[in-house]
Amino acid sequence: RIKNNLQAIAGLTTMQLQQTSDPETTSLILDNLTRIRSISLVHQLLSQEDVKFVNLVPMMRKVMEMVLQVSNSSHKNFVYEIHGEDIKVSSQKATSLALVINELTTNSIKHGFANAESGTIMIRLLPEADNRIVLEFIDNGRGLPEGFCVELYKSLGLQLVSNLVQDDLNGTFSLAPADGNGAAARIEFAA
Numbered sequence: 177r178i179k180n181n182l183q184a185i186a187g188l189t190t191m192q193l194q195q196t197s198d199p200e201t202t203s204l205i206l207d208n209l210t211r212i213r214s215i216s217l218v219h220q221l222l223s224q225e226d227v228k229f230v231n232l233v234p235m236m237r238k239v240m241e242m243v244l245q246v247s248n249s250s251h252k253n254f255v256y257e258i259h260g261e262d263i264k265v266s267s268q269k270a271t272s273l274a275l276v277i278n279e280l281t282t283n284s285i286k287h288g289f290a291n292a293e294s295g296t297i298m299i300r301l302l303p304e305a306d307n308r309i310v311l312e313f314i315d316n317g318r319g320l321p322e323g324f325c326v327e328l329y330k331s332l333g334l335q336l337v338s339n340l341v342q343d344d345l346n347g348t349f350s351l352a353p354a355d356g357n358g359a360a361a362r363i364e365f366a367a
Contacts, residue, residue, distance in 0.1 A: 183216060185212050186209060186212045186213055186216065189205060189208060189209045189212060190209065192205055193205045193206065193209065203286075206246060206247060207282060207332075207333070209246060210242065210243050210246050210247060210278050210282060211275060211278055211279075213242050213246070214239050214242070214243070214274040214275055214277070214278040215271055215274060215275065217235065217238045217239055217242065217274060228266060228267055229264040229265065229266060229267070229270075230264065230265060230266075230267060230270035231262050231263075231264055232262060232263050232264070232265060232270070232273065232301060233258055233260075233262040233263075233301070234262075235270055235273070235274060236258055236273075236274075236277050236299060237258060239274050239277045239278055239281070240256045240258075240277065240281060240297070240299075243277075243278055243281040243282060243285075244256070244281070244285075247281070247282055247285045247286075252289065252292070252293050252294060252295070253293060253294035253295075254285065254289065254294065254295050254296075254297070255294075255295075255296050255297075256281075256296070256297040256298070256299065257296070257297075257298045257299070258298075258299045258300075258301070259298065259299070259300045259301070260299075260300050260301030260302055260303075261301055261302075261303055262301075263301055263303060263309055263367060265309075265367060268344065269344070269345060269365070272340045272341075272344035272345055273311070273345070275336065275337075275340055276311075276337050276340055276341065276363065277299070277313070279333040279334070279336055279337045280313045280333075280337060280361055281297060282333060283331070283333050283334065284297055284315040284317055284359070287317070287318075288315045288316075288317020288318055288319070288358060288359055289315070289317045289318075290317075290318070291318070292317065292318070295315060295316060295317055296315065296316050297313070297314070297315045298312075298313075298314045298315075299311065299312065299313050299314075300312040300314075303367075304364070306366075307366055307367045308364060308365065308366055308367065309364070309365055309366075309367050310362065310363070310364050311362075311363040311364075311365075312360060312361070312362055312363075313360070313361040313362075313363070314354050314358060314359070314360045314361075315354070315358045315359055316354070316356070316357050316358040317357065317358045317359065318357070318358075319353050319354070319357055319358055319359055320351070320352070320353055320359050324351075326338065326349070326350070326351045334351070337349060337361075341363050341365065345363070345365035345366075346365060346366060347363055347364050347365030347366070348362075348363070348364050348365075349361065349362070349363050350362045
């Protein structure tokens with residue numbers, strides 16, 4: 177039932193998208209559409225597997241493919257890699273992580289790769305001691321602005337990521353320049 181409701185909301189959102197020509201409004205609607213679809217993907221996986229846990233790697237692949245398809249209207253050459261163990265998490269954490277991956281990918285496309293014709297995103301899943309997981313999300317885009325501080329940056333997407341990590345995952349979130357070019361997000365949470 178939840179999956180059907182989310183699909184109905186996505187359909188209504190798509191209809192709204194067709195009724196606007198304003199680029200800013202289009203961008204806001206597309207952002208919400210990818211959020212809705214990310215949540216829907218998790219529910220689809222849960223209904224297929226009929227379990228209360230979700231394997232992160234396949235879920236992240238589906239979210240990445242969906243966001244790259246929806247957000248890449250210029251048809252630029254974006255690729256992604258996912259490395260690490262396929263870890264299972266609860267459905268609640270999977271939903272939060274789907275939204276986190278959605279927001280970070282959207283942010284990379286909009287800001288990191290704004291003037292680029294191609295780009296690479298790499299995700300690493302690293303199990304740590306005490307049943308903790310580290311998720312690293314690294315792009316090779318233009319990097320962060322000089323003096324960037326995630327706490328002071330007022331992007332809705334990054335605020336959403338920070339809130340999801342702290343409130344839903346009881347974890348920590350940081351964003352820093354990557355080695356070389358780009359930006360690197362690090363999320364640590366309990367499995």
